[in-house]
Amino acid sequence: MATSSTYDVFIDFRGMDTRNSFVSHLSAAFRRRRVSVFLGEDCNEVTKKLERNVTNQSAIEGCKVSVVVFSENYAFSALCLDTLVNCLELQRRKHKSIVVVPVYYGGVTRLMVEQQTEKFGVAFSEHHISYSEDRVARWRNGLIKAAKLPGYESNNQRSDSELVEEIVADVREKLDPSGKIGIYSRLLEIENLLCKQSRNICQLGIWGMPGIGKTAIAQEAFNQMCYDFDASCFVEDFHIEFHKKGLYKLREEKFKKVLEGESNMKQTLFLEKLRGKRVLLVLDDVRNPMDAESFLGGFEWLSPGSLLIITSRDKQVLHQCQVKNVYEVPSLNNREALRLFTLTAFLGEEPRDGKLMELSKNIVEYANGNPKALCLYGRELKGHKKPEEMEAAFEKMKRCPPMEIMDLFKSSYNALSDKERSIFLDIACFFKGELHDNVMRILEGCGFYPHVGIDRLAECSLLTISKEARVEMQNLIQDVAREFNNRETKQISRHRRLWEPSSIRLLLENSESKGTEVIEGIFLDTAKLTFDVNPLAFENMYNLRLLKIYTSSSENVQELRLLKGLHSLPYELRLLHWEKYPLRLLPQDFDPRHLVELNMPYSQLQSLWGGTKSLEKLKIINLSHSQLLVEVDELSKACALEQINLQGCTRLERIPHTDRLKNLQLMNLSGCPKIKRKEVTEKIKELDLEGGLRETTYGSMVFSK
Numbered sequence: 001m002a003t004s005s006t007y008d009v010f011i012d013f014r015g016m017d018t019r020n021s022f023v024s025h026l027s028a029a030f031r032r033r034r035v036s037v038f039l040g041e042d043c044n045e046v047t048k049k050l051e052r053n054v055t056n057q058s059a060i061e062g063c064k065v066s067v068v069v070f071s072e073n074y075a076f077s078a079l080c081l082d083t084l085v086n087c088l089e090l091q092r093r094k095h096k097s098i099v100v101v102p103v104y105y106g107g108v109t110r111l112m113v114e115q116q117t118e119k120f121g122v123a124f125s126e127h128h129i130s131y132s133e134d135r136v137a138r139w140r141n142g143l144i145k146a147a148k149l150p151g152y153e154s155n156n157q158r159s160d161s162e163l164v165e166e167i168v169a170d171v172r173e174k175l176d177p178s179g180k181i182g183i184y185s186r187l188l189e190i191e192n193l194l195c196k197q198s199r200n201i202c203q204l205g206i207w208g209m210p211g212i213g214k215t216a217i218a219q220e221a222f223n224q225m226c227y228d229f230d231a232s233c234f235v236e237d238f239h240i241e242f243h244k245k246g247l248y249k250l251r252e253e254k255f256k257k258v259l260e261g262e263s264n265m266k267q268t269l270f271l272e273k274l275r276g277k278r279v280l281l282v283l284d285d286v287r288n289p290m291d292a293e294s295f296l297g298g299f300e301w302l303s304p305g306s307l308l309i310i311t312s313r314d315k316q317v318l319h320q321c322q323v324k325n326v327y328e329v330p331s332l333n334n335r336e337a338l339r340l341f342t343l344t345a346f347l348g349e350e351p352r353d354g355k356l357m358e359l360s361k362n363i364v365e366y367a368n369g370n371p372k373a374l375c376l377y378g379r380e381l382k383g384h385k386k387p388e389e390m391e392a393a394f395e396k397m398k399r400c401p402p403m404e405i406m407d408l409f410k411s412s413y414n415a416l417s418d419k420e421r422s423i424f425l426d427i428a429c430f431f432k433g434e435l436h437d438n439v440m441r442i443l444e445g446c447g448f449y450p451h452v453g454i455d456r457l458a459e460c461s462l463l464t465i466s467k468e469a470r471v472e473m474q475n476l477i478q479d480v481a482r483e484f485n486n487r488e489t490k491q492i493s494r495h496r497r498l499w500e501p502s503s504i505r506l507l508l509e510n511s512e513s514k515g516t517e518v519i520e521g522i523f524l525d526t527a528k529l530t531f532d533v534n535p536l537a538f539e540n541m542y543n544l545r546l547l548k549i550y551t552s553s554s555e556n557v558q559e560l561r562l563l564k565g566l567h568s569l570p571y572e573l574r575l576l577h578w579e580k581y582p583l584r585l586l587p588q589d590f591d592p593r594h595l596v597e598l599n600m601p602y603s604q605l606q607s608l609w610g611g612t613k614s615l616e617k618l619k620i621i622n623l624s625h626s627q628l629l630v631e632v633d634e635l636s637k638a639c640a641l642e643q644i645n646l647q648g649c650t651r652l653e654r655i656p657h658t659d660r661l662k663n664l665q666l667m668n669l670s671g672c673p674k675i676k677r678k679e680v681t682e683k684i685k686e687l688d689l690e691g692g693l694r695e696t697t698y699g700s701m702v703f704s705k
Contacts, residue, residue: 009036009065010065011039011067017071017105018106022071022164025164026164029164040080056082065174070113071106075119076119084142085142101171109153152170169185180216182336187224207326207327209461213372214312215285219284221309230278230279232280234282238283238284279303280306280307282311283308283311287313293321314460337367340374342378344382345360346382368476370474399479409477419447423450426443430499432471441596445594485497495518499525501529521544526549530559531560538566543572545572547569562582569586569590571591575596576600581603585605585610590609591614592614593613593615593617601623602626607633614637627649631654636658639660641661643664647669647672649671652669658693666704670700677695
């Protein structure tokens with residue numbers, strides 16, 4: 001708390017407008033959170049004006065934040081205007097040691113203050129008569145400067161109470177020298193969640209990805225609320241402490257402090273002593289619900305009025321701890337994230353160099369509002385003064401994430417099952433941003449049970465499903481996952497998943513590469529890349545599940561050359577995606593029985609392969625714009641087929657019989673002039689008319705359910 005001559009916050013306002021309404025609520029909200037406030041009220045008594053001005057000036061000099069409430073009649077008060085000018089001057093002289101926060105209240109807008117229109121204009125018409133031109137000019141300049149500062153505006157979309165809490169959270173953040181950016185606004189959301197619970201035993205889960213600030217928020221909530229309980233206990237790093245010290249030692253250590261140093265007590269008596277007390281318990285970073293239950297002796301004994309807070313990166317853990325109310329910690333917004341990064345990288349001062357500022361914004365976007373990552377990048381990049389040096393250092397950290405970042409996610413990664421890890425790495429290396437259904441189809445074909453695995457990864461905050469039904473993963477997590485993939489072995493040829501064009505090129509050019517039998521996935525972007533593929537390139541890739549050769553650019557497109565043909569493709573392939581495949585046939589000995597998707601647009605194929613092959617798992621085939629393709633009779637036995645895309649196959653003479661294709665949902669034959677509508681109609685009429693294919697209206701010869 002402040003001394004008699006020092007305050008945390010100075011509120012400059014027009015007394016007759018807001019003293020008994022908005023300012024009253026604002027000052028009360030500050031005091032509830034132990035923030036000392038000085039009210040710079042306007043006084044109408046002439047004899048006290050000088051005394052009040054001196055008092056205000058003294059209070060301002062001792063404050064860190066000045067909240068200026070611009071109400072309708074604010075500009076009529078010379079005292080308010082003088083106070084504003086003093087605050088701004090102090091801010092300039094002290095190099096921003098005092099922060100001015102404008103609040104536009106009761107219909108007042110930023111533009112109205114800046115341009116001195118409406119009642120602000122009326123007030124200045126009177127001031128020109130009563131005061132000197134120099135003083136009035138200072139007031140006008142003060143209003144213009146204040147209007148350019150970040151502030152708050154009341155509106156119909158939020159109540160006064162919401163506006164008050166938002167201002168208080170922002171000001172508390174500005175007052176905190178440790179830079180707890182974003183903490184207080186999140187505390188407000190937690191308070192609102194708790195208020196909605198019953199007055200009996202409250203339980204709250206705090207959930208989010210590693211580094212998002214769960215511990216900091218829980219600690220601040222504990223510090224704020226612990227005085228309101230009979231006993232309180234905060235166990236930081238619960239998982240580590242529990243397994244390091246054991247149940248009994250940890251319980252004795254923590255509960256002895258709660259019970260004011262009572263010792264020589266049986267373990268069961270610790271809990272008995274707590275019965276009947278209003279207790280605040282915080283268990284930070286719980287990973288195993290059984291550990292938490294053992295430590296607490298169950299979740300049922302807490303007395304009415306008690307509060308149990310559990311933080312975890314795993315949502316499932318919170319549910320198993322019987323926590324129904326879960327607060328998901330949001331990432332820092334762009335403003336908060338940029339402020340945190342500049343605080344660590346540039347000691348709080350935004351860089352004046354435009355390139356450095358742009359680079360800072362790029363780093364903030366990459367970290368996606370993760371406070372731990374932002375602080376780490378800020379510290380690591382602090383010594384770099386030139387933009388090109390900082391950019392090079394940051395690119396290096398992206399390619400090879402620092403150990404601190406890897407350690408953040410290591411425990412989450414280690415807690416996954418083998419199949420969950422495979423799903424996680426496949427998405428990070430290959431499928432980020434892809435449609436959820438497409439990813440599910442491929443991973444299901446791999447035997448990974450993605451319906452369970454993807455939900456599990458989402459509960460562990462490792463990925464999300466967007467509103468557009470795409471599987472999304474933060475850039476930071478993607479790079480960490482790729483590094484986990486690469487750390488399996490130091491040899492590139494022994495990495496299970498490959499996506500770097502340079503390393504893939506070495507493998508496909510050389511038939512003598514060792515260790516290729518472990519490779520499970522290859523995604524090669526051929527943009528600006530030309531080379532000859534060795535015909536035996538895939539000979540020893542027995543475990544290759546995913547093969548995608550594509551181009552990400554329509555400019556400078558190159559193609560892989562198969563001048564000596566291609567002798568084989570792996571038996572385990574689930575995805576075969578090869579744009580502009582240059583041969584007339586697929587390898588004769590290729591067994592596609594595991595294939596889920598065959599995607600070969602713009603190929604030189606005339607047919608798929610000679611003879612009958614098992615295609616029992618094939619669901620998607622896309623041979624669009626393969627202008628040499630004559631027939632695809634082989635597909636007649638692909639009973640699981642859902643989509644056939646033969647658009648633009650100008651030489652296609654016939655389509656497969658569809659009598660066994662009961663799962664077919666789409667068949668695109670537009671741009672196939674040799675295929676007659678009557679022929680197609682005859683072949684598909686055996687399908688169930690209720691759920692069968694019908695010609696759509698959006699294109700000639702496109703049939704869908």
